[in-house]
Amino acid sequence: MEIDLNRFRAAFFEEAGEHLENMEGGLLALETSGGNREVLDTIFRAAHSIKGASSTFGMDDVARFTHVLENLLDRMRDGEILQTPDLCELLLMSTDVLAELIEAEKNQSPPPDNVDDVYLRLQQHSTSTTAVQQPTISNAAGEDQSDAMTVADYVIDFRPSRTFFQSGLNPLYLIEELQSLSTKFEVQLDTTQLPSLSSMDPEASYFCWTIRLTTSSAQSALQDVFLFVDDQTLATIQRVTEQPAADAASLLYSSATPYSSHNAASADTELPPLPQAEPSPITGTVNMQPLLGAAKPEALQDRRAGSDRRSQDLTAHSALAAAKETVRVDRERLDKMINQIGELVIGTSMVEQDWSRRHPDSESTALVQLGKIVRDLQEMSLSLRMVPIATTFQKMARVIRDLSMKLGKQIRLETEGEETELDKTVVDQIGDPLMHMVRNSVDHGIESAEQRAAAGKSPEGCICLKAYHQGGNFIIEIQDDGGGLDRDRILKKAIERGIVSASDNLSDEDIYGLIFAAGFSTAEQVTDVSGRGVGMDVVRRNVEALQGSISIRSKHGQGCRIIVRLPLTLAILDGLLVRVANSSYVIPLLSVVESIKPNAAQIKRVLGKGEIISLRGEVVPLMRLEQMLNASDHTRSSEDGLLVIVEDQGRKYSLVVDELLGQQQVVIKNLEANFQKVPGVAGATILGDGRVALILDINGLHSLAAAPFAQALAESGINRSHSSIDQT
Amino acid sequence: MALVVDDSTSMRQMVAFTLESAGYEIIEGKDGQDALGKVAGKSINLVITDLNMPVMDGITLIRELRSQPSFKFTPILMLTTESQDSKKQEGKAAGATGWLVKPFNPDQLLGVVAKVVH
Numbered sequence: 001m002e003i004d005l006n007r008f009r010a011a012f013f014e015e016a017g018e019h020l021e022n023m024e025g026g027l028l029a030l031e032t033s034g035g036n037r038e039v040l041d042t043i044f045r046a047a048h049s050i051k052g053a054s055s056t057f058g059m060d061d062v063a064r065f066t067h068v069l070e071n072l073l074d075r076m077r078d079g080e081i082l083q084t085p086d087l088c089e090l091l092l093m094s095t096d097v098l099a100e101l102i103e104a105e106k107n108q109s110p111p112p113d114n115v116d117d118v119y120l121r122l123q124q125h126s127t128s129t130t131a132v133q134q135p136t137i138s139n140a141a142g143e144d145q146s147d148a149m150t151v152a153d154y155v156i157d158f159r160p161s162r163t164f165f166q167s168g169l170n171p172l173y174l175i176e177e178l179q180s181l182s183t184k185f186e187v188q189l190d191t192t193q194l195p196s197l198s199s200m201d202p203e204a205s206y207f208c209w210t211i212r213l214t215t216s217s218a219q220s221a222l223q224d225v226f227l228f229v230d231d232q233t234l235a236t237i238q239r240v241t242e243q244p245a246a247d248a249a250s251l252l253y254s255s256a257t258p259y260s261s262h263n264a265a266s267a268d269t270e271l272p273p274l275p276q277a278e279p280s281p282i283t284g285t286v287n288m289q290p291l292l293g294a295a296k297p298e299a300l301q302d303r304r305a306g307s308d309r310r311s312q313d314l315t316a317h318s319a320l321a322a323a324k325e326t327v328r329v330d331r332e333r334l335d336k337m338i339n340q341i342g343e344l345v346i347g348t349s350m351v352e353q354d355w356s357r358r359h360p361d362s363e364s365t366a367l368v369q370l371g372k373i374v375r376d377l378q379e380m381s382l383s384l385r386m387v388p389i390a391t392t393f394q395k396m397a398r399v400i401r402d403l404s405m406k407l408g409k410q411i412r413l414e415t416e417g418e419e420t421e422l423d424k425t426v427v428d429q430i431g432d433p434l435m436h437m438v439r440n441s442v443d444h445g446i447e448s449a450e451q452r453a454a455a456g457k458s459p460e461g462c463i464c465l466k467a468y469h470q471g472g473n474f475i476i477e478i479q480d481d482g483g484g485l486d487r488d489r490i491l492k493k494a495i496e497r498g499i500v501s502a503s504d505n506l507s508d509e510d511i512y513g514l515i516f517a518a519g520f521s522t523a524e525q526v527t528d529v530s531g532r533g534v535g536m537d538v539v540r541r542n543v544e545a546l547q548g549s550i551s552i553r554s555k556h557g558q559g560c561r562i563i564v565r566l567p568l569t570l571a572i573l574d575g576l577l578v579r580v581a582n583s584s585y586v587i588p589l590l591s592v593v594e595s596i597k598p599n600a601a602q603i604k605r606v607l608g609k610g611e612i613i614s615l616r617g618e619v620v621p622l623m624r625l626e627q628m629l630n631a632s633d634h635t636r637s638s639e640d641g642l643l644v645i646v647e648d649q650g651r652k653y654s655l656v657v658d659e660l661l662g663q664q665q666v667v668i669k670n671l672e673a674n675f676q677k678v679p680g681v682a683g684a685t686i687l688g689d690g691r692v693a694l695i696l697d698i699n700g701l702h703s704l705a706a707a708p709f710a711q712a713l714a715e716s717g718i719n720r721s722h723s724s725i726d727q728t
Numbered sequence: 729m730a731l732v733v734d735d736s737t738s739m740r741q742m743v744a745f746t747l748e749s750a751g752y753e754i755i756e757g758k759d760g761q762d763a764l765g766k767v768a769g770k771s772i773n774l775v776i777t778d779l780n781m782p783v784m785d786g787i788t789l790i791r792e793l794r795s796q797p798s799f800k801f802t803p804i805l806m807l808t809t810e811s812q813d814s815k816k817q818e819g820k821a822a823g824a825t826g827w828l829v830k831p832f833n834p835d836q837l838l839g840v841v842a843k844v845v846h
Contacts, residue, residue: 052778057742227843
């Protein structure tokens with residue numbers, strides 16, 4: 001039967017990822033808080049799981065590596081090997097190597113270079129490993145030395161113990177199995193042990209059998225039939241040779257291997273206690289211990305006691321482990337469902353609007369109820385995609401640890417709010433930007449111990465990661481108590497690079513914001529860690545691609561604080577609905593600063609740069625949405641209309657609109673998926689009246705304003721028949 | 729109907745799929761406790777369980793099952809690794825019928841199942 005195991009590989013890789021995370025987390029905890037039985041158990045179990053599954057699916061390299069790692073962990077949790085900092089370092093490295101091995105398996109790419117090296121080191125640490133060095137047991141019976149694949153006769157004495165049924169075995173199955181191996185088969189039933197009906201226990205086994213058979217199978221195959229019988233059961237397999245039958249006292253021939261230990265069950269036989277069956281692998285090794293050798297019950301008991309203690313520990317640990325039930329769901333299905341619920345929300349809004357149009361003065365309680373249920377449903381569905389930020393923080397912990405050790409700095413990490421949740425997509429994408437900022441803190445922010453001591457600070461620096469919800473947003477703060485940003489140096493570099501000019505009037509905050517500009521870096525040396533100047537602008541772009549914002553505060557000598565603001569979900573948006581001519585548009589509320597009704601005097605025209613407005617002394621460029629979006633064909637006078645002041649990437653703009661329609665939470669529909677990417681537009685939504693409203697992308701609009709609209713359109717390949725707009 | 733218990737989803741899926749191809753209807757459990765909850769009132773012909781699981785491990789599950797009248801004589805197979813020899817004894821003492829050593833392939837699984845169920 002051909003069952004392809006590849007279909008389960010995907011599940012394995014996902015599982016393995018989780019196990020590796022648990023291992024890393026456990027090892028980090030082990031390092032900081034010392035040897036803890038529960039933590040060691042968690043780490044061990046994770047490695048054990050990976051080993052079992054990887055070997056089952058034929059990933060031998062992974063299995064072999066995990067095997068030696070597992071041994072080491074096993075001996076550590078038994079207390080046989082003591083935990084040392086070196087050992088922890090090795091284990092962490094091994095986890096990395098294991099992750100790479102699994103990744104190589106997944107991508108069918110070559111394994112990492114240091115596998116053998118780390119493997120040897122792991123082996124060295126876990127010296128004698130008795131249980132491991134046994135030959136691999138396969139389920140097929142091992143070879144018997146006296147194996148002959150020739151036809152032979154056997155006599156089998158099968159005496160199940162009284163409690164035979166209690167292990168779920170059926171003696172008839174065994175007999176049938178023997179028959180299936182035989183060419184000639186004869187069974188004799190012995191019912192002498194059966195008591196009277198009144199004293200019989202229906203759940204006990206009383207029958208015995210003597211079986212004579214002829215087979216071409218090896219003796220080991222016959223032995224294999226009795227693989228699972230308990231210690232009390234007697235099954236003696238005798239090969240019938242020319243030698244006369246043995247006397248009752250020694251049923252044990254050299255070619256026979258008994259599967260029983262002491263025969264306490266049948267007290268009326270004269271058989272001597274047979275040697276204790278050692279739990280050796282089923283390789284059919286001949287057990288040549290003296291017939292009258294005493295059984296060794298103590299050894300078995302010790303083993304049992306040991307494993308009892310082990311299972312007690314395991315049970316205790318698992319009871320402590322959070323019994324959080326989860327269900328694995330296909331991401332695509334979840335997204336489809338959330339999308340559909342979004343449609344439901346839109347549909348409900350439409351019904352609500354329709355109602356108020358037809359019945360302007362009355363309210364429908366049923367509709368109100370429905371609306372509430374639907375909105376609750378939407379909130380619930382969005383929360384399905386929420387995961388805690390804890391895993392990301394753990395990754396940071398690892399980065400900080402490795403990097404600070406490499407640079408020889410002492411840095412402590414504090415986290416707050418790691419259980420705070422946000423959308424999984426956001427979590428996945430915020431990891432790299434956060435990593436970069438944390439590396440900056442470690443590399444450039446926190447000073448060396450000596451520098452800190454000289455400045456009167458404690459030699460150990462601190463990086464604090466905080467996560468919390470605030471006003472419908474998810475906030476991450478990265479704060480360090482290092483040297484802070486050097487305002488003057490930043491300004492100097494910015495002027496050098498032409499990012500700003502010396503005459504620009506910039507506040508401190510503006511200057512700090514300059515580090516987000518492309519191509520900027522004040523690091524004296526571009527280290528391989530950071531400082532290449534491509535970092536912070538990419539960070540900001542990534543954050544803003546997630547509809548978030550980032551700001552930075554610093555105090556020279558005291559430290560630096562970066563605040564990242566992210567939406568809780570990417571599926572809905574808090575927006576400001578505005579009317580421009582006959583169309584409605586949505587401006588992301590996160591970008592909106594304020595809205596004003598300007599007077600003509602505030603609006604000025606600057607040669608070569610377009611219109612601007614003077615806002616409390618600040619110069620803010622003006623964008624006439626009507627023209628930019630080709631909403632209507634006639635220009636309007638400057639006095640009519642409102643200005644919505646928005647902010648993007650630290651710059652302010654003002655948008656000319658006709659009317660503010662209100663604040664609304666809208667369901668974001670992806671324009672690219674349904675139409676194509678349009679510059680200046682971030683997406684679309686369907687309003688309660690059924691009409692489509694475009695969601696504006698401020699950054700895109702700004703780029704549009706810099707180039708003629710028609711030109712930008714032509715570049716994006718959209719076909720338009722209208723002539724270009726009036727551009728000043 | 730067969731009960732398959734393993735905290736590793738990939739292993740569980742593989743065993744379940746293999747048994748399904750042999751005509752079994754499968755109930756899956758991710759640990760002993762989960763399994764016990766799911767089999768209440770059901771008629772089970774075969775149990776395959778891993779040993780190393782959180783919340784309730786395999787040995788405890790075997791013990792619990794054997795204490796229930798409807799599971800007194802049900803074939804129960806343990807999934808073990810070769811370095812866990814002591815577990816086999818422990819499992820047997822708890823009432824397990826037999827074992828399967830990891831790694832195993834679907835054919836081996838069906839072979840051992842055939843020994844204990846007809």
